[in-house]
Amino acid sequence: MSALILIALAALIALGLGLAARRGYDMGLEEWTVAGRSFGWIFVFLLLAGEIYTTFTFLGASGFSYGLGAPAYYIIAYGSLAYVIAYFLLPPVWSYAREHHLVSQPDFLVHKYDSPALGVLVVVVDIVALVPYLVLQLTGLGIIVAAASYGAVSEDAAIWIGAAIVTVYIMVSGIRGSAWTAVVKDVLILAVVVFLGLYLPIHLYGGIGAMFEKIAVAKPGFLVFPAKGTSVSWFVSTVLLTALGFFMWPHGFAAAFSARDARVFRRNAIMLPIYQLILLFVFFVGFAAVLSVPGLKGAATNLALFKLATAQFPPLVVGIIGAAGVFTALVPGSLIAMTAATLISRNLYGAARRDADPQQIVTLAKWLVPVVMLVAVYFTVTGSSTIVALLLVGYSFVTQLFPAVVASLCRVNPVTRAGAFAGILVGVVVAAVLTFTHASLGGMLPFLPQTLKDLNVGIVALAANVVALFAVSAVTR
Amino acid sequence: MRLIHWLAVIPFIGMLIGPVLHNRVHPLLLGMPFPLGWISIWVVLTALIMALVYVLDPRNREE
Numbered sequence: 001m002s003a004l005i006l007i008a009l010a011a012l013i014a015l016g017l018g019l020a021a022r023r024g025y026d027m028g029l030e031e032w033t034v035a036g037r038s039f040g041w042i043f044v045f046l047l048l049a050g051e052i053y054t055t056f057t058f059l060g061a062s063g064f065s066y067g068l069g070a071p072a073y074y075i076i077a078y079g080s081l082a083y084v085i086a087y088f089l090l091p092p093v094w095s096y097a098r099e100h101h102l103v104s105q106p107d108f109l110v111h112k113y114d115s116p117a118l119g120v121l122v123v124v125v126d127i128v129a130l131v132p133y134l135v136l137q138l139t140g141l142g143i144i145v146a147a148a149s150y151g152a153v154s155e156d157a158a159i160w161i162g163a164a165i166v167t168v169y170i171m172v173s174g175i176r177g178s179a180w181t182a183v184v185k186d187v188l189i190l191a192v193v194v195f196l197g198l199y200l201p202i203h204l205y206g207g208i209g210a211m212f213e214k215i216a217v218a219k220p221g222f223l224v225f226p227a228k229g230t231s232v233s234w235f236v237s238t239v240l241l242t243a244l245g246f247f248m249w250p251h252g253f254a255a256a257f258s259a260r261d262a263r264v265f266r267r268n269a270i271m272l273p274i275y276q277l278i279l280l281f282v283f284f285v286g287f288a289a290v291l292s293v294p295g296l297k298g299a300a301t302n303l304a305l306f307k308l309a310t311a312q313f314p315p316l317v318v319g320i321i322g323a324a325g326v327f328t329a330l331v332p333g334s335l336i337a338m339t340a341a342t343l344i345s346r347n348l349y350g351a352a353r354r355d356a357d358p359q360q361i362v363t364l365a366k367w368l369v370p371v372v373m374l375v376a377v378y379f380t381v382t383g384s385s386t387i388v389a390l391l392l393v394g395y396s397f398v399t400q401l402f403p404a405v406v407a408s409l410c411r412v413n414p415v416t417r418a419g420a421f422a423g424i425l426v427g428v429v430v431a432a433v434l435t436f437t438h439a440s441l442g443g444m445l446p447f448l449p450q451t452l453k454d455l456n457v458g459i460v461a462l463a464a465n466v467v468a469l470f471a472v473s474a475v476t477r
Numbered sequence: 478m479r480l481i482h483w484l485a486v487i488p489f490i491g492m493l494i495g496p497v498l499h500n501r502v503h504p505l506l507l508g509m510p511f512p513l514g515w516i517s518i519w520v521v522l523t524a525l526i527m528a529l530v531y532v533l534d535p536r537n538r539e540e
Binding site for chain 1: 508512530537
């Protein structure tokens with residue numbers, strides 16, 4: 001019962017903070033979407049860090065290390081390197097966005113390439129990536145609440161309630177609602193994750209080193225990259241690809257517009273890598289579960305953390321973990337829902353109706369939030385398998401925007417409008433085909449040495465993208 | 478790109494080269510399997526290198 005009260009309290013606090021965030025602001029388009037470009041480094045830090053601390057932190061990262069071992073290490077590496085890229089990428093993007101009053105990622109490419117049609121393509125790519133990501137948050141929320149309430153609240157009930165809370169506070173407060181609730185989320189999750197990551201290895205194994213020694217004996221090879229498949233060359237290529245794609249997620253890209261000045265990003269390039277280390281403690285929990293709650297397979301590996309927690313702790317502690325888990329779903333979920341609604345309103349409706357004023361755009365965007373949410377809830381509770389497949393392509397989809405964005409930052413853009421369009425389209429199609437056919441480089445080119453066979457297949461999509469980008473640009477110049 | 482910005486290449490090389498050169502559990506680094514310990518140390522070094530870039534980058538003294 002105490003666990004349930006804590007979870008309900010977390011939901012109420014999220015709603016209250018989300019609504020209070022509006023106070024004193026008139027929610028016009030630039031205010032609702034990018035907080036009038038007024039955020040200092042802490043809010044921007046929390047919004048950019050939001051990518052790391054989603055339900056994935058709780059369930060996915062611990063489940064990944066529990067199920068697969070060493071390949072999970074890549075998650076810490078790519079985040080840190082993504083922030084190094086951000087030091088150079090985000091300041092010019094931010095300046096340009098401020099100058100032209102941009103509020104969304106497609107806005108940026110529409111303006112740079114002077115092509116609303118390109119914006120429509122980018123919206124499609126973004127939505128295909130974003131909706132499954134939102135579904136993932138809601139699914140995670142359901143799992144967390146059901147586990148932490150010992151089954152008292154069903155997954156479906158948790159999903160409906162969570163979606164309703166997010167919808168209400170995002171409609172009212174926009175990005176400020178996300179930022180305010182992000183403060184509570186990060187404080188809670190920091191405390192919970194560091195505690196679990198230190199307590200469990202020490203309590204169960206006598207220390208972190210002792211835990212890893214025991215796993216190394218019980219499961220040889222589990223703590224290093226395997227010779228084939230997710231090998232070292234997979235690690236290197238995946239880290240590089242995901243680091244490039246990191247800030248191409250439309251909600252992260254647009255959240256960067258909310259900064260007060262360009263220095264905010266350069267300063268955050270120092271702080272954010274360190275923040276990645278919190279994931280270490282999540283890994284420790286996952287590894288602690290390997291020998292303590294063995295036998296979880298497939299999707300059940302995502303429950304590793306909660307299986308271990310409910311076995312080791314009283315309901316009060318499980319409730320606190322659950323409360324932190326609720327925030328990790330609601331905050332990223334709110335940012336994603338707001339971004340998806342903004343994209344549709346601004347870059348689809350706005351492209352069709354050029355005379356629409358900002359007030360119409362923002363009103364439509366606010367009312368699209370419940371629509372987006374309902375679609376996501378539908379996919380979540382019906383457990384659509386298509387969505388699971390789409391989730392795999394999401395990251396490689398948004399990565400395809402990277403070449404066109406970077407080219408547009410050059411003093412003289414080497415890429416034409418048609419080139420940008422062709423590059424993104426080719427990259428996305430190749431990425432989709434590769435994902436759905438479960439292709440690998442080794443399968444396509446069996447004569448390659450193993451090191452090259454294991455390279456992340458996403459490189460093929462990105463390469464096809466760059467080739468199309470420059471070939472079509474050369475022809476249409 | 479100013480000269481100082483090239484410092485930012487170091488984290489990429491440093492972070493990735495550890496598992497390439499030594500994909501073994503032992504020696505443990507900070508109690509962790511070698512590749513994980515290596516990556517963690519390089520996360521901290523990345524932050525330090527970016528702090529150096531920040532301090533030396535003249536753009537951060539404007540405004």
